[in-house]
Amino acid sequence: MNVEKLTRLAISDNGFIFDPITGHSFTTNEIGIKIINLLKENKENEDILDELAEIYSVNENELDVDLMDFIHNLKNFSLV
């Protein structure tokens, strides 16, 4: 996965994202910001899952599905 586009995003703490190249803006939430930051570090999905499971009280299957969905959305928005 090419995460280069993610590195150029301006992300504020409240989850507002602005892409200075395309001019698009997005909104996300706290965990969304975490995922984007982990992706930017070139982490593999398994590692991201492990890290998130450490922080949040959630069943692994649900988290797995949600992470795939989130990344699917990033692809839809041409961010990865």
Place this chain on the structure above:
Amino acid sequence: MKITVAISGINAIDNPGPGTGIAKSLKESGLDVRTIGLAYDALEPGIYMDDVIDKSYIMPYPSGERESFIKRIAYIHSIEKLDVVISALDAELPIYMDIEKDLAKMGIKMLIPTKEMFKLRNKTELEKLAEEIGVKNPAYIACTSYPDLLAALNIVGYPCMVKGPFYEAFKANNLVEAELHFSKIANKWGYPIIVQKFIYGEEFDVIGCGSGNGEDLGIFAIRKMTTTSLGKVWNAVSIHNDELIDATKRMIAKLQWRGGLEFEALIENRTGDIYLLEINPRFPAWIYMASGCGINLPERMVKFLLNLDHESHSDYESGKMMIRYTAELVKDISEFEKITTNGELENRSKK
């Protein structure tokens, strides 16, 4: 005394709502008013107009649940201590009529039409009313399906007007155009859709505000000089046409009209007859023109609701012109961020 007034319809776009005009009228009145914009979209221009709107909140759509709507207003009220709400959008008026009593319990006042008055947007009622106040009404047919449309076109013929239940009216010169407008309106606003005979003439508008006891708080009339492709007034000139003004007064008296209204009329070229086209149960987008001519209806409405002394004369000069223009504001995207993520935005007035 600082007065806080919440105003909807601050979408000053190509199909403009009256909200910014109302807010501007209040800002230029003798009242000390804090204006609260109630927006449905983060890009409604009023949100970003520092000198006109002091703070804006995003509202849930009126097509959602009644309860959510009340809760949102209660939240805004807990912060702003609203004195008055001025609703200025057709699609949300029914919900405000429905919750007016709930708002009154919170101490928020409104001057809006009753459900019966709102039904006048219903063309059958309009036909009756036109007769009662001594003006004409163009033949129309309400359609709730495609076969209805075809049947209606056979009777009304071309050119005709195709009108939505809340917004949008288009002239159709043939079947293809009529079908196009019909499906466009149906997809956006649902039924019924009105097919109306097109009458060659000049368009006039009279606005006023009824106190609910048959009296008015002032009347103001214009001739539309130019309109946009959406049929919105772009340039206008103030006029004194007694026949038109008297018809409006008769209507206000007859219905004991409550709140703002726009009486849209057409004077037929051939006969000089007045046709009542529509009654909009709210102020129009060009409301500021009346304020600029000394008939500040939003100010009078607020004063009336708060039992303050107010004027109610209709003495204005004819021959005053309204020039509408487009303008640009430059804002940082952080403002947009605030309204999209928090649902509210405080403006910093330069004054």
Place this chain on the structure above:
Amino acid sequence: MSKKEYIKPFIKKQTAGNMNKFGSFYQKNYRDEIAGAKIDAIVEKCGSPVFVIDEKAIREKYREVYRDFSSRYPKVQFSWSYKTNYLDAICAVYHQEGSIAEVVSEFEYQKARRLGVPGNKIIFNGPFKPEEALKVAFEEGAIVNLDNFDEIFKAERVAKEMGQIVDVGIRLNMDTGVYPQWSRFGFNYENRNAYDAAKRIHKSEWLNLTGLHSHIGTFMLEPKAYAAQVKVMIDFMRIVEREFDMTIESLDFGGGFPSRNKLKGTYLPPEVSVPPLSDFIAAISNTLLSELSPDEYPTVYMETGRGLIDEAGYLVTTVDAIKRLPSGLKSYIIDAGVNYLYTSTWYNYKVEVDRPIEGSYENCIVYGPLCMNIDVVLENASLPPLSRGTRLILSPMAAYNVTQWMQFIRYRPAVAMIMDNGDIEIIRRAENLEDVVGPERLPEKLKKFEL
């Protein structure tokens, strides 16, 4: 250290017209109970999906509407429209409240009789009544409304065979200023078809016209249409009484009142756009009172179905899978399909979830479990991020679904009634294989095969 509460991640693009974070769902739309019974307890007992009916809501609504009507016009009799929902338990609640039965087929007639409704407390309507059914109805003294000339002749034959003069009513249709005008049922008033029918019955040795019936449409939103209907029916009553020396004892104004369901193609919420039932009742009773003198008050029958019951019913269903479509649209698969939800064709149901859910609302599509492309339960719902196992509670549900549902691919689910003391009673159990194959017969030569 305890872990943080999990809120599903989301990312949303800001696009024109989609920048309202509250949209239609500012309120947290959740409920964990129906009429005092926990959703979990209902599902544990009855399974998912399950239709849930609130007994207390039915009774309260009935009493409110009946009180409203009878305080204005005392000679009113409500009759429960069986086709709206003819489960025994539902009908029994209405009969306990004093409502008689309104049926439109011999099946419904038999069902009402089996439940213990006497024949003379049944109104028999509809455009098709087999001769045998008509005979039973006449013998048992049911109130029969005839729909067409062939039916007048049929009734005459039956009465003649019985050797007994029978009372009948006729159904009228008329222009009440609403579209579409229901002209397929009954005799038309404007073209004098109704007059001819009355005249024909007058001439008959075996029939006696005592009632007029009309039912002007469905999900009517204009109370004035009923005022017009009542006026026409009274005018017609006067005409036949005068010209044919008949006595019309009852007027039946049918049903057609709307519920608080949101019709597709309407913008405003039903709480705002649908007039309260009291407006319809006022339109009918005011016209009755102004057109009639007290000594001529006929019995008025009301056949309200949907308007009385719809809001008392819910469908509890469970999210089984979550899928992101190639277009980016989020979709859910739930365990109840359109085969149980006949009314999904014209309503956008109210959707609630069984728990508070944090997270951003997103437009999504909700599919049923059928292996059919048309199985779309909610075309455009705005929902928070749902996990598998979340229960969706759809409403109003009590009108027409449980009579028009279809057994297809899966067994039809249970129907539960939450009794007024909070108990959960199964009033129709979920179907099983025996229920479905019971009527089937396999020819002997087809019984054996090897694969």
